[in-house]
Amino acid sequence: MVESKSKVNVVMMKKLLIFTLVMFVFGYALVPFYEKFCEVTGINNLLQPDVRTKETRVDEGRWITVEFDANTRGLPWQFRPLQTSARIHPGEPVNVMYEIVNNSDREINGQAIPSYSPRFLDKYLKKFECFCFTKQVLEPNETRQMPVQFVIEPSLPADIHTVTISYTFFELPDGASPAKK
Amino acid sequence: MAAVHGDAHGHGHDDHHPSGIMRWVTTTNHKDIGTMYLWFSFAMFLVGGTLAMGIRAELYQPGIQILQPELFNQFTTLHGLIMVFGAIMPAFVGFANWQVPMMIGAPDMAFARMNNWSFWLLPVAATLLVSSFFVPGGAAAGGWTFYPPLSTQGGLGVDLMIFSVHILGASSIMGSINIITTILNMRAPGMTMMKMPMFVWTWLITAYLLVLVMPVLAGVVTMLLTDRHFGTSFFNAAGGGDPVMFQHIFWFFGHPEVYIMILPSFGIVSEVIPTFSRKPLFGYSSMVYATASIAILSCVVWAHHMFTAGMPTVGQLFFMYATMLIAVPTGVKVFNWTATMWRGSMTFETPMLFAIGFIFLFVIGGFSGVICAIVPIDIQVQDTYYVIAHFHYVLVSGSLFALFAGAYYWIPKWTGRMYNETLGKWHFWLSMFFFNMTFFVQHFLGLAGMPRRIPDYNLQFADFNMISSLGAFGFGLTQLLFLYIMINCIRSGEKAPQMPWDGATTLEWTHLPTPAPYHSFEKPPIVK
Numbered sequence: 182m183v184e185s186k187s188k189v190n191v192v193m194m195k196k197l198l199i200f201t202l203v204m205f206v207f208g209y210a211l212v213p214f215y216e217k218f219c220e221v222t223g224i225n226n227l228l229q230p231d232v233r234t235k236e237t238r239v240d241e242g243r244w245i246t247v248e249f250d251a252n253t254r255g256l257p258w259q260f261r262p263l264q265t266s267a268r269i270h271p272g273e274p275v276n277v278m279y280e281i282v283n284n285s286d287r288e289i290n291g292q293a294i295p296s297y298s299p300r301f302l303d304k305y306l307k308k309f310e311c312f313c314f315t316k317q318v319l320e321p322n323e324t325r326q327m328p329v330q331f332v333i334e335p336s337l338p339a340d341i342h343t344v345t346i347s348y349t350f351f352e353l354p355d356g357a358s359p360a361k362k
Numbered sequence: 363m364a365a366v367h368g369d370a371h372g373h374g375h376d377d378h379h380p381s382g383i384m385r386w387v388t389t390t391n392h393k394d395i396g397t398m399y400l401w402f403s404f405a406m407f408l409v410g411g412t413l414a415m416g417i418r419a420e421l422y423q424p425g426i427q428i429l430q431p432e433l434f435n436q437f438t439t440l441h442g443l444i445m446v447f448g449a450i451m452p453a454f455v456g457f458a459n460w461q462v463p464m465m466i467g468a469p470d471m472a473f474a475r476m477n478n479w480s481f482w483l484l485p486v487a488a489t490l491l492v493s494s495f496f497v498p499g500g501a502a503a504g505g506w507t508f509y510p511p512l513s514t515q516g517g518l519g520v521d522l523m524i525f526s527v528h529i530l531g532a533s534s535i536m537g538s539i540n541i542i543t544t545i546l547n548m549r550a551p552g553m554t555m556m557k558m559p560m561f562v563w564t565w566l567i568t569a570y571l572l573v574l575v576m577p578v579l580a581g582v583v584t585m586l587l588t589d590r591h592f593g594t595s596f597f598n599a600a601g602g603g604d605p606v607m608f609q610h611i612f613w614f615f616g617h618p619e620v621y622i623m624i625l626p627s628f629g630i631v632s633e634v635i636p637t638f639s640r641k642p643l644f645g646y647s648s649m650v651y652a653t654a655s656i657a658i659l660s661c662v663v664w665a666h667h668m669f670t671a672g673m674p675t676v677g678q679l680f681f682m683y684a685t686m687l688i689a690v691p692t693g694v695k696v697f698n699w700t701a702t703m704w705r706g707s708m709t710f711e712t713p714m715l716f717a718i719g720f721i722f723l724f725v726i727g728g729f730s731g732v733i734c735a736i737v738p739i740d741i742q743v744q745d746t747y748y749v750i751a752h753f754h755y756v757l758v759s760g761s762l763f764a765l766f767a768g769a770y771y772w773i774p775k776w777t778g779r780m781y782n783e784t785l786g787k788w789h790f791w792l793s794m795f796f797f798n799m800t801f802f803v804q805h806f807l808g809l810a811g812m813p814r815r816i817p818d819y820n821l822q823f824a825d826f827n828m829i830s831s832l833g834a835f836g837f838g839l840t841q842l843l844f845l846y847i848m849i850n851c852i853r854s855g856e857k858a859p860q861m862p863w864d865g866a867t868t869l870e871w872t873h874l875p876t877p878a879p880y881h882s883f884e885k886p887p888i889v890k
Contacts, residue, residue, distance in 0.1 A: 186547065186548075189547050190472045190543050190547050190548075193472075193542070193543045193546065194473065194539055194543055197538075197539040197542060197573055200573055201539075201576075201577050202577070204573065204575070204577035204578055205577035205580055205581050206581075207577075207578065207581075208577060208578035208579075208581025208582060208611060208614075209581055209585075211607075211610070211611050211614070212585075212596060212607065212611075215604070215607045215611075219604075222674070224674060254600070292601065294599050351599075351600025352600070353600070353601055
């Protein structure tokens, strides 16, 4: 009876250990689940192209100043927009060029992360093309010009007259996955 | 190891065990291990308390007097980590070790050797944690929740903290597996699930919560470690990760964790109140269901810690209502305790005082919890002293008061000696007074906007902070009185009668002599 009791206990322990292991894996499974959840609900899609809708109405009675900003963090690149600002109508497609230069003598992977002001601009900003959608690989001393295409929707609150679109390039460590495939 | 005890059962046994230090290092006896857990957690309580004294000393006046901001941040971070993982959790495991086998009529824990391991991991983890103060860069300073990017940027101290959390997690998981197996497989004949004492029920549910969420914590600190040293980017936005995701995974562990720290105290209070009311617990089965509902709900409310981190309104509403829902089973418990006391033949010995103090102050903490659950208010009070006041009302006057109640209640059974009742009452009333002096005013500070984790503050907060600091010093000193009472009781307390509390009905009181023998229930009792 004693023997069978201790056997029952060991079976129980094994079950609980397996459960523990499953929960450890579950912790890691939360990572792709979180990404998928954000993608499906559209919560965190700064790094994905928006779908081009047929015709956005252009609000010609209104002007918005868009300022462009560029930064690098921890990698030897020069990064700048070719124009610092643009005056546009809401709903009008805009095309701006950015330039990166790799000043070092090694190949570097970089990833740009956008940041907007005001913070809620991402709700009204539709980006169709951006160098931030993929990682950028620059050969030593290579220079590259890259476009950003976007529309600011006319539903942007009327009290907003100036918005800023900023990008920061970070170095991607070797082997790190790019922001979004 | 159950087999070894089985042999003893067959051939009779003796009380011989190695003496001196080796007795404690090699012991597999649940009572010895319980004792070590309790002393360890009290030692950590003093360490964490010393850090709290440092924090309050710095906040005694505006300006920087004693602790530089970097060191202040290390103090707040380590105070939280040590109190949560080093003091409160091991103390409850200590109670489980002593009480669970005696309350269900089992001879020992299911896996006695593993029990020894799970205790001896703790001093290792605690050493790592405390020694991190002395490495270059100092201890982790990004708050006990160690959010990235601060925790991915910190120095060696953060690595020591990560390893310490790994080890503490392993210890907790082993302890929980032991407790679950003991409760499910080793109950005395006739001890059906619905006859188990509430303390055993609450620990069974707590242990399940532990094996559910501790591995997730282990996973998230492992991700932090690989982000720091092995080039992954789980939480690094530049590499495609997301720091907000850390908060989601952390609080998936963190919210059940707060119930891990409160459910066993519900269990202790549910033993103490009926004993000193001399009435059976009112609504036993509703207590069981309420405990289980709290545990299940606790797994779906985590994001109420992150209302300001950015979340769609639908999400905020869901987490707000789910959080408020927890007030229902908790209310069931509070009403049941009150109904147990109603028209009972009550006496007010120290354990009962702490249990009633628990109910009174825990309800205040519960109410401020409901207030914090309301999204617009939470956005206002996030990271202010209002939140500090809230969780100290549930953790100090909740968990800690229940631990005191349990210690006074069971110490006669453990040692065969009575504590000094007069000093015990002093301990209660001083704790009660100084606790409220420390933390009640922090509600006002928080509502006025004083942020947490900042060593300096605006002049307008000066008076309340001075009151709070004085209260904290008083509370800290009062706990040395508790240490004195316990040592005094163990060394020279009066001999306890066989049944010190005439209202007690659980097995350890009714079926075992006082003090409890080193080996108990080798022949299982028959429970009718």
